[in-house]
């Protein structure tokens with residue numbers, strides 16, 4: 169389908185319930201063709217301040233709605249996403265490149281956060297605490313934090329928005345969203361649907377354009393009480409520094425360097441299946457994608473041979489082609505990083521079992537790759553590749569592999585395959601990461617807490633924990649009773 173035929177295409181920015189344009193524009197590029205899709209109005213400091221003002225005014229009314237009233241808007245927003253799933257998936261594949269089937273999957277995943285948080289929003293319970301003085305009573309309530317600034321990446325153009333907007337808006341906060349400049353059209357489509365769902369003007373605003381200016385305005389504004397960011401560790405650290413001046417609350421979901429361990433007692437076929445799902449989804453461009461495969465000596469040949477065979481069956485093509493499993497990388501910079509990681513690995517003794525070069529399709533396409541004989545002196549061991557390259561390392565003992573797996577500043581996701589119950593407990597508890605997949609390669613779901621330890625971030629998204637990031641605890645002491 170042509171993106172222009174969708175009902176949801178908007179190229180302005182959305183502030184206080186209105187679509188606004190700007191003479192200054194930037195081009196959104198289709199990563200499969202490197203051709204322009206649309207010119208999008210570019211927002212800066214002034215537009216961001218206007219959006220913050222709108223969200224600040226809207227907060228006063230939105231917080232006073234009943235939880236059920238807010239829930240109805242969030243729920244309807246999710247239903248509308250599903251009613252428009254083909255339009256949303258078309259926009260997503262065009263601007264992000266992922267296979268259409270994956271884009272449709274993401275629409276469902278993204279909408280699930282609205283369903284979930286529409287429910288959770290009704291269950292933000294307080295409590296009473298047995299008093300410390302006979303003539304007084306203690307009450308604890310939870311209140312929405314206020315205006316939330318959300319900054320999102322391009323790899324999941326919808327889900328990274330709903331995972332923040334769902335809990336924030338259900339809890340009574342209002343939001344100014346800055347999506348990635350690579351994928352603003354998906355975010356604009358969400359604003360169209362927010363309005364249709366009945367979100368009052370100012371509750372959900374979207375500005376896209378100059379990242380540093382928009383980010384700077386959000387960080388400087390006193391009325392923005394919380395920032396929720398998903399993206400690189402570099403920008404996350406910058407936001408954390410900037411948040412200090414106004415002491416904003418922060419949720420940060422940053423980079424990962426996920427290990428995937430295959431022990432000698434593992435079901436090797438299941439491990440290969442899990443590896444494929446976890447490494448090659450979204451062409452390796454997710455923050456929970458495996459970055460390091462550790463395989464025990466005695467099963468190393470078996471696992472790497474089977475993995476290479478499975479990888480050779482992947483189909484690299486434009487996201488709209490029938491049967492495609494691997495789309496393009498997001499842009500030329502991403503491609504360069506993948507190329508340089510593979511070159512460095514090969515120069516340091518890595519053996520390419522499959523792939524290892526640019527795709528004959530040209531553009532931003534790269535052949536899915538498996539590299540054997542990987543070791544820790546390679547760049548691929550310490551940097552997140554964010555591309556379709558599986559580097560496989562050997563190990564001999566459980567103690568050794570735990571040391572290796574934890575030898576990173578990141579701590580988002582980790583995976584391992586083993587059928588020994590004692591080992592399962594020891595390794596699951598020993599891994600320094602917020603998420604552990606045990607005999608499973610896909611861990612994302614709206615019902616479970618997603619987030620990292622160490623430099624992978626702060627806070628959790630999804631699940632009942634996800635809404636806690638958007639409320640403040642208030643303690644009331646009632647005396648004179």
Ligand code: ADP
Pocket residue numbers: 319320321322346347348349379380382383384398399400401403404406
């Ligand atoms: P990636 O490398 O995955 O693109 P980034 O951290 O650069 O990760 O981007 C994630 C989000 O952060 C995007 O929306 C991007 O525009 C935004 N961003 C980049 N630089 C800044 C900045 N200085 N201030 C605020 N947001 C920024």
